Amino acid sequence: MKYIDEFRTGTLAQKIAAKIASEVSLQRDYHFMEFCGGHTHAISRFGIIDLLPENVHMIHGPGCPVCVLPIGRVENAIRLTQTPRLILCSYSDMLRIPTASGMSLLKAKAQGADVRIVYSSSDAIKIAQKNPQHQVVFFAIGFETTTPPTAVAIRQAQALGLNNFTVFCNHVLTPSAISHILQSAEVRQLGIVPLDGFIGPAHVSVVIGSQPYKYFAEEFQKPVVIAGFEPLDVMQAILMLIHQINTGRAEVENEFTRAVLPTGNIKAQELVAEIFELRRIFEWRGLGLVPYSALKIKSCYADFDAEQRFQIPTLSIADNKACECGAILRGVKRPQDCKIFGTVCTPENPIGSCMVSSEGACAAHYSYGRFRERNHSSMKEN
Amino acid sequence: MLMCLAIPACVEQLINENYAIVNLGGIRKEISLALVEDIVPGDYVIVHVGFALQKLDQTEAERTLAMFAEISAPNKENI
Numbered sequence: 498m499k500y501i502d503e504f505r506t507g508t509l510a511q512k513i514a515a516k517i518a519s520e521v522s523l524q525r526d527y528h529f530m531e532f533c534g535g536h537t538h539a540i541s542r543f544g545i546i547d548l549l550p551e552n553v554h555m556i557h558g559p560g561c562p563v564c565v566l567p568i569g570r571v572e573n574a575i576r577l578t579q580t581p582r583l584i585l586c587s588y589s590d591m592l593r594i595p596t597a598s599g600m601s602l603l604k605a606k607a608q609g610a611d612v613r614i615v616y617s618s619s620d621a622i623k624i625a626q627k628n629p630q631h632q633v634v635f636f637a638i639g640f641e642t643t644t645p646p647t648a649v650a651i652r653q654a655q656a657l658g659l660n661n662f663t664v665f666c667n668h669v670l671t672p673s674a675i676s677h678i679l680q681s682a683e684v685r686q687l688g689i690v691p692l693d694g695f696i697g698p699a700h701v702s703v704v705i706g707s708q709p710y711k712y713f714a715e716e717f718q719k720p721v722v723i724a725g726f727e728p729l730d731v732m733q734a735i736l737m738l739i740h741q742i743n744t745g746r747a748e749v750e751n752e753f754t755r756a757v758l759p760t761g762n763i764k765a766q767e768l769v770a771e772i773f774e775l776r777r778i779f780e781w782r783g784l785g786l787v788p789y790s791a792l793k794i795k796s797c798y799a800d801f802d803a804e805q806r807f808q809i810p811t812l813s814i815a816d817n818k819a820c821e822c823g824a825i826l827r828g829v830k831r832p833q834d835c836k837i838f839g840t841v842c843t844p845e846n847p848i849g850s851c852m853v854s855s856e857g858a859c860a861a862h863y864s865y866g867r868f869r870e871r872n873h874s875s876m877k878e879n
Numbered sequence: 880m881l882m883c884l885a886i887p888a889c890v891e892q893l894i895n896e897n898y899a900i901v902n903l904g905g906i907r908k909e910i911s912l913a914l915v916e917d918i919v920p921g922d923y924v925i926v927h928v929g930f931a932l933q934k935l936d937q938t939e940a941e942r943t944l945a946m947f948a949e950i951s952a953p954n955k956e957n958i
């Protein structure tokens with residue numbers, strides 16, 4: 498497919514790899530976090546680690562929306578499905594996230610709850626139109642990429658005068674999560690690996706632009722290179738990060754100029770700003786409570802807010818004891834460090850959320866990288 | 880489903896102001912144009928959960944590919 502295949506050319510990947518090998522300093526190590534699950538997926542799927550020198554280490558970040566959703570919110574959704582005449586709609590991966598007791602939306606559905614998989618927020622609107630006697634709740638999750646589509650749905654519901662459509666909003670913000678990783682004392686106590694730079698998200702940046710990352714580059718002296726999701730994009734971004742480090746720079750650079758503007762998509766940002774506001778605090782799996790890191794629906798749109806219409810208590814539920822998702826999401830551990838990785842926990846029977854979505858570090862590693870055990874010894878807690 | 884993965888797709892036909900049919904490697908799909916502006920058939924858009932998130936800048940895409948092609952084999956000896 499055009500604009501995909503050209504960015505996957507193996508010969509070019511080898512050339513960029515050779516360039517990287519020629520530029521790395523052998524006197525040091527390079528630790529780069531790919532924030533976004535899409536990059537984690539690409540790195541595993543295309544075997545990018547195998548093309549990198551031994552001293553370049555990629556650390557998976559928390560940018561998998563399914564993985565960072567705390568179990569309490571999944572439990573809330575499962576309990577909501579017990580409401581009579583209620584249809585809960587969500588993206589497919591959400592159905593498979595297991596709670597501590599092994600329950601999931603998929604199991605609730607098997608037991609008779611009306612849970613429906615939607616591809617798009619507009620499908621949820623159609624379901625609400627077709628089922629006026631039912632309450633339809635859209636269980637919304639995701640980073641800045643999925644938030645504008647949720648905003649469009651709320652606007653549509655308002656325009657159509659739907660009084661049976663609400664959104665259970667769990668949208669989270671990328672920049673706050675990056676800051677938290679860099680500066681939170683709690684995260685440091687829990688252990689964090691050294692980070693020399695970030696590969697900035699592709700499609701999140703399509704929406705928010707490259708400007709929001711300036712703060713990290715300046716405040717924390719960490720280079721950020723925004724990269725597209727294809728393997729050549731990721732390789733090129735790694736090369737650009739190495740360049741910056743070798744020349745002592747910490748800037749925001751954009752490799753994904755074909756889709757990311759400095760200001761992003763302003764139409765989408767305005768729509769989001771009209772409908773959502775910041776939550777004072779929100780729990781993330783792996784990162785704990787992160788201030789100003791999530792969105793809620795503004796009170797003027799309360800009619801479309803599931804948290805206003807239904808009783809949704811704040812539940813804080815610990816993960817399964819064996820599951821290392823928390824440490825993996827902070828970049829401290831790797832999937833193969835989990836004792837039940839690939840044995841008890843598999844994509845068919847996920848125990849933790851990192852095994853659910855193909856963007857999750859465990860699922861990506863299970864599908865593509867199980868036999869690559871390199872770099873293991875260099876990862877350590879500090 | 881990949882939550883954050885979005886792919887470039889060619890706009891084949893506008894249905895009305897807010898919807899279009901895109902071609903995703905042979906599969907035709909209706910998407911919303913509510914988040915973008917000034918889209919015409921032949922444009923490539925980044926599609927995510929049924930929405931076009933941005934128009935793909937074809938000139939910039941060519942420029943990036945040209946940059947990859949220019950990366951020459953290393954001249955420094957590598958150990």
Ligand code: SF4
Pocket residue numbers: 819820821822825832835836837838839842843847848849850851852853859
């Ligand atoms: S392998 Fe499964 S249980 Fe282990 S950390 Fe990953 S998701 Fe959690």
